Amino acid sequence: MLNVLLFYFSGTGMTRYYTSLIQEEMVKRGYSCDTLDLEEFTDLPTLWQKKPVALTYTIRAEEKRPLGKYPWPYLSVKSSIDDASGNPLFSTLAKDWSKYDLIGFGSPVYSFRPAPVMIRFLLDLPLFNKKIRTFSYATHDGAQGDYEAFMRNILTLKGFKYAGHLDQPFIYSASAVVRRSFDYLKAGEMLIKKSFEARRNIFIFLEYIHSLFYGIPYWYRASNPLAKLIGIPYRLIYSHGVDLILNNFLFGFGIHKEECILCMTCVQQCPQGLIELDDEGYPIRHYHCMYCLRCLNWCPTDALYFSSLTDRKARFPGPDVLLDTVLQDGLDRRIKSGRD
Ligand SMILES: Cc1cc2nc3c(=O)[nH]c(=O)nc-3n(C[C@H](O)[C@H](O)[C@H](O)COP(=O)(O)O)c2cc1C
Ligand code: SF4
Ligand code: SF4
Numbered sequence: 001m002l003n004v005l006l007f008y009f010s011g012t013g014m015t016r017y018y019t020s021l022i023q024e025e026m027v028k029r030g031y032s033c034d035t036l037d038l039e040e041f042t043d044l045p046t047l048w049q050k051k052p053v054a055l056t057y058t059i060r061a062e063e064k065r066p067l068g069k070y071p072w073p074y075l076s077v078k079s080s081i082d083d084a085s086g087n088p089l090f091s092t093l094a095k096d097w098s099k100y101d102l103i104g105f106g107s108p109v110y111s112f113r114p115a116p117v118m119i120r121f122l123l124d125l126p127l128f129n130k131k132i133r134t135f136s137y138a139t140h141d142g143a144q145g146d147y148e149a150f151m152r153n154i155l156t157l158k159g160f161k162y163a164g165h166l167d168q169p170f171i172y173s174a175s176a177v178v179r180r181s182f183d184y185l186k187a188g189e190m191l192i193k194k195s196f197e198a199r200r201n202i203f204i205f206l207e208y209i210h211s212l213f214y215g216i217p218y219w220y221r222a223s224n225p226l227a228k229l230i231g232i233p234y235r236l237i238y239s240h241g242v243d244l245i246l247n248n249f250l251f252g253f254g255i256h257k258e259e260c261i262l263c264m265t266c267v268q269q270c271p272q273g274l275i276e277l278d279d280e281g282y283p284i285r286h287y288h289c290m291y292c293l294r295c296l297n298w299c300p301t302d303a304l305y306f307s308s309l310t311d312r313k314a315r316f317p318g319p320d321v322l323l324d325t326v327l328q329d330g331l332d333r334r335i336k337s338g339r340d
Contacts (some may be wrong), residue, residue: 001032003099005136008106009038009118011271013293013318014139014170015108017159018198022137022166023106026201029210034100042089044117045273047124088125094126102209103160105151106137108292111166112145114138114288117271119154127159133159133212135205138167141174163212166205168198173316177293177306184313185329188322253285254311259303266295266304 004026010016019035028034038044097103107118114136115123136151148165148263171194218254247305257280266283267275275283275295283304285295296304297315305311 002026002029002101002209004031005097005100005103005262006033006035006106007038007041008035008137009108009115009121009271011108011110011115011290011294012173012297012316013167013320014173015106016288017319018139018168018170019106021195021198022106022202025199025206028205038117039271042121044271047087047089047117047120064118074076086126086167090124091126094128096129097132100132101213102133102134102135102163104137105155105165106139109138109140109144109147110290110292112143112147114147115152119150122151122154122158125158127241130159130161132160133163133209135163135209136165138165140167140169141172142169163209164205168194168201170194170319171322172200174293176298176314176316177310179314180312180336182316184322188324188326188329191319191322192326208263224239240247254305254307255282256303256305257282259301261301261303265298265300269294269298 006019006022006026008015011018023033023035087197087304105118105122107114113119134155136148136155140147143166151165152162163241171190176182214273260282260312262281264283267277271292271294272290275285276287278284283295291306293316296306297317302312302315305313
């Protein structure tokens, strides 16, 4: 029996949901499978503020630097990898996790990379012995860019035996920020459809994993090469348009004070602990936002916005709400048709 750990970060719940699907398939195979949420495992603000992996566009947004100087987001990550020395906070992990045969690390794709907090955490890991196999997994909106290469490099650097990558686009949760409406039922139905696809892909991936441990390994490729090819022009456009679009139109942090009920949900939801209060007690965002969208999505009165362009747009309610909506709709239909 394999002993597996799934370690993940999730901004709006999709990666958490995906983790549960992977766990289900693992358990069906008779593997033991623990899951661990990065946010429950460690205090993110401390992790982040101690040694931030600079999201260069975030810093640019704060300082309004010209694009020409920084042609590619996350430029500083490469140098961070070079001097990744491990964090004393996590030094016992090499021993604590030696009971696992396989560890999966999952995160949403943010700007063609793993979420910055996951990057920070991986860089902070101690060195592992080569016996533990690892794989990466991701949820995204269709363009993973360098995510897999990034995970492979960093996990290999930390001493793991990298086995492969698993990913799934579900619904366009990030695009909720720029859309006017977000149809819960439609999105929920899409989530269910994509879940079937996800389960099938996980099953195939686990066949491959199983063969690594118990049989003759066979060649496996999770990422779609066509999607990778399409990703190249998308990435180029993204990198050059990044200042213009992100900084001028999408991101920032604003609040309609008259609508804020001072519930502090945003403050509690921010995984980075970035939201502080101004002199009047209203929330304001601090440095190093990773745009996980939680403060916006979870604000009960829609008082927050990233920019005037994204003000009053749809909000992503999280996979649980979407699945409940579909369930409720099914129930309503049954009642209407007199089947209940
Ligand atoms: C700041 C930010 C950047 C993103 N960048 C990408 C991207 O480059 N490519 C992509 O396909 N999806 C991107 N997405 C979409 C997320 O990867 C997707 O919504 C993911 O499923 C969210 O997972 P979570 O709910 O676990 O946070 C981005 C989302 C955010 C919030
Ligand atoms: S300020 Fe909002 S978007 Fe930024 S990290 Fe915190 S919760 Fe996420
Ligand atoms: S979640 Fe919304 S209403 Fe609550 S404190 Fe934050 S901005 Fe105000």
